[in-house]
Amino acid sequence: MITEEIGALSDTVEEAAPVEACTKCTACNTVCPVARSTEIFRGPKFLGPESERYRSQPEAAVTAGLDLCSGCKLCEVTCPSQVTIQEYIRRAQNKGAQEKGRTLRDWVLGHTRLLSRFGSMTAPLANFGNRNPAVRWLMERVLGIHRERPLPRYQWLTFERWFKRHPHPANARRTVAYFYGCWVNYNERRLGEQVVAILERNGIDVIVPKQQCCGIPAVVNANMDLARTYGVENVRRLSGLPADVDIIASSTSCGLMLKHDYSHLLDIPGAEQVGARVYDICEYLWMLHEAGELNRDFQPVKTRLLYHAPCHLKSHGIGYPAMRLLRLIPGVELEEVDEGCCGISGTFGVKVEKYDLSMKIGSRLFAAVKAAGSDAVLADCETCRMQVEHGTGSHSAHPIDILARAYGHG
């Protein structure tokens, strides 16, 4: 039973849960992967709604412990009263950074797009440096990037530039816009190529509007102003698309920013209308399937796969469309490995003081993946894939990779 605030004195129930809706049930603390792994973290209940009652605009922010929140949002997924626990933590952390400043490292990690652009432009050198122990030692000392954390490999040819030369198909039934995100653009162009090929296989023309970083690295590195700047730019560009053009994202967290966080956490005007048009790639393909429009001309793919559901996918509230889709492919053996958060949480597990914690959070997943054995571990989120590969030595891929193979685009 959700009880409205008595002050309103009407029978219309508030849809957004205020901080008073928290009943202190502690459900969030029990599922929090960080609280499970370190006793120094006081948990989402305390840092979110409980502390929120004592926070006010004129007072200085109390930030102790806030940086240990990895931003996985499982607390919000779990809350039976729909309290926006994460948003309280992020706002307080952001206010603290505004008052006290932030580290160079957090500034850099918040500017993922800038960093990736630089990495891509200098690809051979950047990749060499990222794998060179001396450089990594220096990066750890100067920047606070843990030396054992594998960093993504940059590619010189970006997805943007690849797509410019990509010919559009004739006779498309409809058009979608692809929000490819920084990862596809600078690190895994192949995934973007597969997304385009699969959509085209289904008679859909893909357009790629000019876009900015979705802003999630900035949000989790306490730079909400930067995230809002990015978000405003993206909303402006995506709002300009024709009304019948849906927006597709292949990164779980970029998609969640566009769908939900722009309008809620960042309060960007017009974001709600854009968010309502955004679909995760697998969510979209499953909709095609239900409408009888999915091309099911699949070649068998004989493979044994595990699926790890990213925490942010749970926040989408769409179930696991990737599992449904892949089960349509003959030969695919697919099992879910349900061991919760992988621990990396974007840039969280990259940081020198968080690396060990990040690996400890993921240890249950790593053990289960190793015990089950598979040809690949699938995850929709790129940093989950990095973490699974690092923690288990197994190959990890986006579910789209298997679908592309079934279409002969492997």
Added chain:
Amino acid sequence: MKADIAVVGSGLAALIATRTLQQAGRSPLLIWPGLTSLYFTYATVDVLGYADPTTAEPVEQPEAAIGQLIADHPDHPYALAGLDALRDGTALLIDWLRAAGFTWQGSLARNLLLPTAIGTPKPSCLVPASMAAGDLRRDEPIVFCGFAGYQDFVPELAASNLSRWWGRGDQAVRAIRVPLPGFDGTRLFTSIDLARSFEDDGFRREVAGRIRQQIPADGVRIGVPAVLGLTHDMDVHSGFMAEVGHPVFEIPTLPPSVLGLRLFDRLRKHIQESGVEIIWAAPAHAAEVSGGRCDRIFLKSAGREQPIDARAYVLALEDTVDGALRAGVHTVSDPFFHRSLASHAVPTERTDESLFNPQPFASIGYPVTDRLQPRDDEGGPLAGNVFVAGGAIAGYDPVGSKSRGGLAIATGYRAAKEAMAA
């Protein structure tokens, strides 16, 4: 999204309905509004603890007492669901618990009488094996063991309350406290933190040793708060018992419920691994009805409302914890059909000032037909393919009568059977 049968909810009723559908070869979709009541409640399966709320006489034989209840009150949810649904649903749960790796004890024939954390007796029907040694119908003396700094279990309180009514003499109940390694009093901790610590062999052995030192005599049993492990609880319990050298039983404490977490997490995982899809974090909040049937319900997913088109729906909601009912100042309404389920001139009419009296709000819910469909004012179904299960059914107080678990089983099972036929 399309589905065969959509089950909305996350408590025991939702789990039983989902399992029933799965066992019958159907493809249920489980929709989670947030965490389950199992995280807050006792997590024993209470079928009927008190038949008559005006007396404090606990029910000894739940199956027989429910037979009588059905005969006396043909409108009671147990009567609507039927005794067979309770029997078959209970058998299904017991099989499922075994398949998911649990050892539970008890049967519908006879209730156990177990001590609560404050030393009062509580009738329960099915309980984890780690609780069973606490049965108060047995005579062995009890030592309540608390842990220094842990505030949710006060062994002296439990001992003084129990010795007052138990009638086994002055020496039959004692209280001890032991300090815990690593919990030095400066740190705030919950039962969950303790349960995780008990999974560590060194920690467990150290605590067992400290308890053994304080209890030299044989022939006693030791009651500890339910913190003996979260995921490997049965190993923790048997190891701990061997190390302490006496029978040990667990006593549930305040939320978050360690027993509930164990039960829910393992059953959820088991059902998910066997192929049932769960949609997390999506409160369901509206139903579209036409021609006497529900065409779809809507979930609040990120970015937009997501329609779920199923052949039938089981609303296995829990009333007080998962937003199944929305309480305004004067009315309580439901989020699906937007009907008023109760109205009050002032909000205080739905509560009793004494916390431990039966609370009027506890029995607010959907009036249902004899097939568990939500009922309109004329007594007919609001939608022919929607069935209600669990705490959101009107007309009973799951807390006062200690029947939450049994009704979740009976109505969850029956609603699933009806949904298959709809």
